[in-house]
Amino acid sequence: MRRRSLLALPVLATPAIANAQANWPSRPITLIGGFPNGSGVDIYQRRLAEPLSRALGQPIVVDNRTGAGGNIGSDHVAKARPDGYTFYFGTAGTHAINASLYRTLPFDVVRDFTPIAHLGDVPNLMLVSAERRPQFTDCGTVLAAARANPSRLNFSSTGNGASTHLAGAQFNAAAGVDITHVPFRGQPGAALALLSGDVDLFFNQSGPGIGMVRQGQARALAVTTAERLPSLPDVPTVAEACNLPGFVSTTWYGLFGPANLPAPILERMSAEVTRIVQAPEFRTWLMETQGITPPTVFTPAEFAAIQRQDIARWAEVVRVSGARVD
Structure with a gap:
């Protein structure tokens, strides 16, 4: 039973x-x-x-x-x-x-x-702090500094494995430079590191990145898409700005x-x-x-x-x- x-x-x-x-x-x-x-x-x-x-x-x-x-x-x-x-x-x-x-x-x-x-x-935006890094006016100036000073430049990310990390890693590989990765636990820490001058670059995701640009907190040097973004038509692609044909992340x-x-x-x-x-x-x-x-x-x-x-x-x-x- x-x-x-x-x-x-x-x-x-x-x-x-x-x-x-x-x-x-x-x-x-x-x-x-x-x-x-x-x-x-x-x-x-x-x-x-x-x-x-x-x-x-x-x-x-x-x-x-x-x-x-x-x-x-x-x-x-x-x-x-x-x-x-x-x-x-x-x-x-x-x-x-x-x-x-x-x-x-x-x-x-x-x-x-x-x-x-x-x-x-x-996509991601290549951001710099206009206040802390006025010498970085475009991607060419970033690459010149990175090639003249291997491992001296750095970029923040929102964490290991995030697109903000891999976009930077892809950029290193494509451009043949060694810009050091500095991971943070999320957007606030990575953004603050850029704005305070603790890091040189931040390959930020487009959503919060656009906000930083429009608020005047950061300057966008390039975008990681194949074509320019309608929301930021004056910002060139990495392929254009950095002379890296075919770069997309x-x-x-x-x-x-x-x-x-x-x-x-x-x-x-x-x-x-x-x-x-x-x-x-x-x-x-x-x-x-x-x-x-x-x-x-x-x-x-x-x-x-x-x-x-x-x-x-x-x-x-x-x-x-x-x-x-x-």
């Missing part, structure tokens, strides 16, 4: 599981971020949370679990229940670059997650859930997020204030394909640059 009851349990539980999925969401949802307040990730996820909360009829709680290039936040979501109440605002750093940059990870960036939606492509943002996220929840979340980021007002906000190219792929399968391609692409960048984190 006991055996028959145990065997029947999965069958009896199925309607309850199906009902929970049909009624999703019935309580607040947590959106995990891997980077601190004020970072490009934080700016975007908070802007997204408001309309997404209205669409789903439940509060979206933004919870930044920072450290280790976003790996702490990633690990939390990888181990979360796939019930539709924990999601991750991921990046090409957390879900492609880190797979080869870190020697070991406590999770698998593909196996332990469900890709949900691509949220746009993100862009990453992406994307929404992930834990592995085995139920199909009804995946489809609903993907549809709602896609509708929001395609809205004209949101697209304008992305391009004009964040320098982000809005997404051009809109299904989870398409986003998963981008992630797989970028894991291979960034593995080669990491190999060539020599960047590595233990």
Whole structure:
């Protein structure tokens, strides 16, 4: 009798599981971020949370679990229940670059997650402090100083493995210079180091970087895209400004859930997020204030394909640059 009851349990539980999925969401949802307040990730996820909360009829709680290039936040979501109440605002750093940059990870960036939606492509700005480094008027003056003084110049980043790190590493490799990497734990420390003169450069993400430029805090010498940004049309590309043909260093943002996220929840979340980021007002906000190219792929399968391609692409960048984190 006991055996028959145990065997029947999965069958009896199925309607309850199906009902929970049909009624999703019935309580607040947590959106995990891997980077601190004020970072490009934080700016975007908070802007997204408001309309997404209205669409789903439940509060979206933004919870930044920072450290280790976003790996702490990633690990939390990888181990979360796939019930539709924990999601991750991921990046090409957390879900492609880190797979080869870190020697070991406590999770698998593909196996332990469900890709949900691509949220746009993100460039970096090569920033200097006009007050602290007035001699750096363009990329040519930076390169001349770097070549005359190997290892003397430095650049800050928002953490090992972040795009602000890899953009600088790519620049070193492409230009044949040795500008020392100085990692910080997030945007505030990296920006303050630039503005105080503790570092020479900061390859900042476009969202917070544009804010620093428009507020007169920093000067943008170049942008890491193939073409100039509509939001900063007077800022040349690295390829133009630094005479490095073909130089491009862009990453992406994307929404992930834990592995085995139920199909009804995946489809609903993907549809709602896609509708929001395609809205004209949101697209304008992305391009004009964040320098982000809005997404051009809109299904989870398409986003998963981008992630797989970028894991291979960034593995080669990491190999060539020599960047590595233990």
